[in-house]
Amino acid sequence: xxxxxLELRHISKFFPGVQALKDVHFQLKPAEIHAIMGENGAGKxxxxxxxxxxxxxxxxxILFNGQPVHFRSPLDAQRLGIAAVYQHVACFPDLSVLENxxxxxxxxxxxxxxxxxxxxxxxAEVLLQSLDADFSPSASMGSLxxxxxxxxxxxxxxxxxxxxxxxDEPTAPLSRRECEDxxxxxxxxxDKGVSIIFISHRIEDMYRLAERVTVLRDGHYIAxxxxxGLEQARLVQGMVGREITQYFPSRHAAIGEEIFRVEGLSRTxxxxxxxxxxxxGEIVALTGLVGAGRTxxxxxxxxxxxxxxxxxxxxxxxxxxHTSAEALAHxxxxxxxxxxxxxxxxxxxxxxxxxxxxxxxxxxxGFMQPSQEKDIALRLTDSxxxxxxxxxxxASTLSGGNQQKLxxxxxxxxxxxxxxxxxxxxxxxxxxxxxxxxxxNQLAEEGYGIIMISSEMPEVIGMSDRIVVIREGRKSAEFAxxxxxxxxxxxxxxxxxxxEAHAIAG
Amino acid sequence: MEKTAIxxxxxxxxxxxxWEIFLVVxxxxxxxxxxxxxxxYLTLDTFVSTPMxxxxxxxxxxxxxxxxxLGNIDVSVGSIVALTSVLMAVSYNAGLxxxxxxxxxxxxxxxxxxxxxxLQIKFKELSATIITLSTMTVFRGIAYVILEDRSAGKFPxxxxxxxxxxxxxxxxxxxxxxxxxxxxAVILHTTRFGRMIYAVGSNRTACEYSGIRTDRIILGVxxxxxxxxxxxxxxxxxxxxxxxxxxxxxxxLDAIAMTVLGGIxxxxxxxxxxxxxxxxxxxxxxxxxxxxxxxxxxxxxxILGFLLVLSVLVQNFTDRPRQKSPQKxxxxxRRSDAGDGSDIHxxxxxxx
Numbered sequence: 001x002x003x004x005x006l007e008l009r010h011i012s013k014f015f016p017g018v019q020a021l022k023d024v025h026f027q028l029k030p031a032e033i034h035a036i037m038g039e040n041g042a043g044k045x046x047x048x049x050x051x052x053x054x055x056x057x058x059x060x061x062i063l064f065n066g067q068p069v070h071f072r073s074p075l076d077a078q079r080l081g082i083a084a085v086y087q088h089v090a091c092f093p094d095l096s097v098l099e100n101x102x103x104x105x106x107x108x109x110x111x112x113x114x115x116x117x118x119x120x121x122x123x124a125e126v127l128l129q130s131l132d133a134d135f136s137p138s139a140s141m142g143s144l145x146x147x148x149x150x151x152x153x154x155x156x157x158x159x160x161x162x163x164x165x166x167x168d169e170p171t172a173p174l175s176r177r178e179c180e181d182x183x184x185x186x187x188x189x190x191d192k193g194v195s196i197i198f199i200s201h202r203i204e205d206m207y208r209l210a211e212r213v214t215v216l217r218d219g220h221y222i223a224x225x226x227x228x229g230l231e232q233a234r235l236v237q238g239m240v241g242r243e244i245t246q247y248f249p250s251r252h253a254a255i256g257e258e259i260f261r262v263e264g265l266s267r268t269x270x271x272x273x274x275x276x277x278x279x280x281g282e283i284v285a286l287t288g289l290v291g292a293g294r295t296x297x298x299x300x301x302x303x304x305x306x307x308x309x310x311x312x313x314x315x316x317x318x319x320x321x322h323t324s325a326e327a328l329a330h331x332x333x334x335x336x337x338x339x340x341x342x343x344x345x346x347x348x349x350x351x352x353x354x355x356x357x358x359x360x361x362x363x364x365x366g367f368m369q370p371s372q373e374k375d376i377a378l379r380l381t382d383s384x385x386x387x388x389x390x391x392x393x394x395a396s397t398l399s400g401g402n403q404q405k406l407x408x409x410x411x412x413x414x415x416x417x418x419x420x421x422x423x424x425x426x427x428x429x430x431x432x433x434x435x436x437x438x439x440x441n442q443l444a445e446e447g448y449g450i451i452m453i454s455s456e457m458p459e460v461i462g463m464s465d466r467i468v469v470i471r472e473g474r475k476s477a478e479f480a481x482x483x484x485x486x487x488x489x490x491x492x493x494x495x496x497x498x499x500e501a502h503a504i505a506g
Numbered sequence: 507m508e509k510t511a512i513x514x515x516x517x518x519x520x521x522x523x524x525w526e527i528f529l530v531v532x533x534x535x536x537x538x539x540x541x542x543x544x545x546x547y548l549t550l551d552t553f554v555s556t557p558m559x560x561x562x563x564x565x566x567x568x569x570x571x572x573x574x575x576l577g578n579i580d581v582s583v584g585s586i587v588a589l590t591s592v593l594m595a596v597s598y599n600a601g602l603x604x605x606x607x608x609x610x611x612x613x614x615x616x617x618x619x620x621x622x623x624x625l626q627i628k629f630k631e632l633s634a635t636i637i638t639l640s641t642m643t644v645f646r647g648i649a650y651v652i653l654e655d656r657s658a659g660k661f662p663x664x665x666x667x668x669x670x671x672x673x674x675x676x677x678x679x680x681x682x683x684x685x686x687x688x689x690x691a692v693i694l695h696t697t698r699f700g701r702m703i704y705a706v707g708s709n710r711t712a713c714e715y716s717g718i719r720t721d722r723i724i725l726g727v728x729x730x731x732x733x734x735x736x737x738x739x740x741x742x743x744x745x746x747x748x749x750x751x752x753x754x755x756x757x758x759l760d761a762i763a764m765t766v767l768g769g770i771x772x773x774x775x776x777x778x779x780x781x782x783x784x785x786x787x788x789x790x791x792x793x794x795x796x797x798x799x800x801x802x803x804x805x806x807x808x809i810l811g812f813l814l815v816l817s818v819l820v821q822n823f824t825d826r827p828r829q830k831s832p833q834k835x836x837x838x839x840r841r842s843d844a845g846d847g848s849d850i851h852x853x854x855x856x857x858x
Contacts, residue, residue: 325719343715359718
């Protein structure tokens, strides 16, 4: 048996006008968890597609168990036992778990073409049991949580007897506890001899799970390191190619008087009795596990989703908000979690995206004023440093971080007092995160009140003045940020006995 | 990033008008063929008066363009035309003065449009197609209940001026249509309302998060569709001199066909009104030419069908580069177990 179950040597891949990979190496030992890290666009995705046979490398060779192999199609890779689980589970929600697991490789009677459901069901039960799944194979896929769906995807990979399992950002949509379950499952698979390629933006994932890590940057191979003993600064430096001295920019905003307050906000089945306030120039982090109700609370403040009870005060005056139009008119803006679906018209150019939320300000007697639109778009893309070749470029051509900046630009066309940012750095790379933090500080300094929903603990602690923790739809704690630690926040987010700590006077 | 690095000039070029140019070429070709068929064809008079044969229907194409840009389909407009026409005739015959009957017709048609829009807002889970399919049968059904299988008419003689009259050398209906087309073009391409129509058609969710009252847009466009159906009804009734409950049959399909042939994508959010305007005249003159040769109307349908397939293919073809963007490729069309990974990353070439 070879030292490596999979080895990639001198792999290069060209696309028209861009070299996606240049001389990349990758070595996967049997039964190891190997992380691949890099910023967006570093080439992780292309590398995975080469391993799974979707792309053919233009240069270099692939060795499987020491033997050179050539994948003509994904099927070839699959036959060797290479399977992948993706971040966005691509399942068939109306089919059962059982059907999803065996879709495409059902065993059937050669004569009648009847599928051996009973046999498959037994197989599925064994598989799911080995993954500690708490649902039955006959459950419909759509009724499962994302974490459970991922387990099905893993079961699907195992059902074809995978020797190499590629997990692409599996933890991104999961809460912390679900992540722990996934870690356990992954380790279980490794102990059974499966080699795992683990891709994640989260550095914690890598430290928790991986034995070795390969870092890519701009399509280049940087290094492969053993994870134990690896300094985080070295890893980040490898990914971004520069020393990040100040991951979170320092903050200078003067915090003023209370600008916004919510009292007793409730919606049956989602959240109950939520009260907190935001001051001028203050960043309040709303944190908790995914699914705790943070987004629902903010969408209700913004008028997108309803509420049963609760009073909102803006600058001391009670206001009524039932639609997003009213929220914007009062000066409350919202950067939604899903920038592609909720934030942007991807097919539109930057200008029209920027003015979308405040068309009234750019028209006279109902007629649009394109020159005014262009002026504000130029001004805002410049001040927010949106990287684009062209303000008539489509929003879809921007990178994730720049799309977020574009949405911020859109918010700034309205006269706002309070800005709600829902996971502003989700899915953007390290460099762009810093940029977004800088913008948040800039906004705070200009006197906006900011509510930031975030699941990333360092971000919550590094970027906020105050932290409100939501657990299962209720406020479980509020901290002044200097008093908070990852442990206290986590305790408040995860346990029923989270201390109602250090409530500070509004 | 330095200011100079951002290109601030709007990209221009004929390539974005490719489809319109193609339609114009087709239109010219149709006219060349027609002029060979009839020696009297190529005169200004024919050219100006031929549209009288098809322009009544064309009023439906204007709002249909907006509806399809919104990503919807309205199949009830033909029935609105019939109901309005019948109500106008019956109320005139019952003693209502003709001008008032005409105003009534427009009110009724706009109300029908309002009903369509209201149902779409109230029952968001239903598609506009299904809703208008039901109102289509209801509206036409009411027309049948009112008039059964009789016809109604005996309008005052001046009423025929709408369809048959000339102002100077130009048909009245052509003037009205050109004005209506200009109004619609201006609304769609230069106003806030028009911008919002494109926005809702491109990404309704993002509109709702951007404080746009999407319901109002849908309601407004539906009412415009009703109003224009009223105009069609006036001109059609005037042209025929009497009305029956089965008038304007399949008008909605013709309007949809002309709109789609004009390059308006049924996915919503894309296309300009110039395309449908050209295709109105293209199909109208094609039909006229076939009439010169006594070719049956079914042949026109076949030709139209081919053109539609072509337009959809071309749209699909020109849309293809766009499909590289992540949101479009996320549809799990041919996922294999090893995964064709095309949907895994928000992987952009610029990458920060």
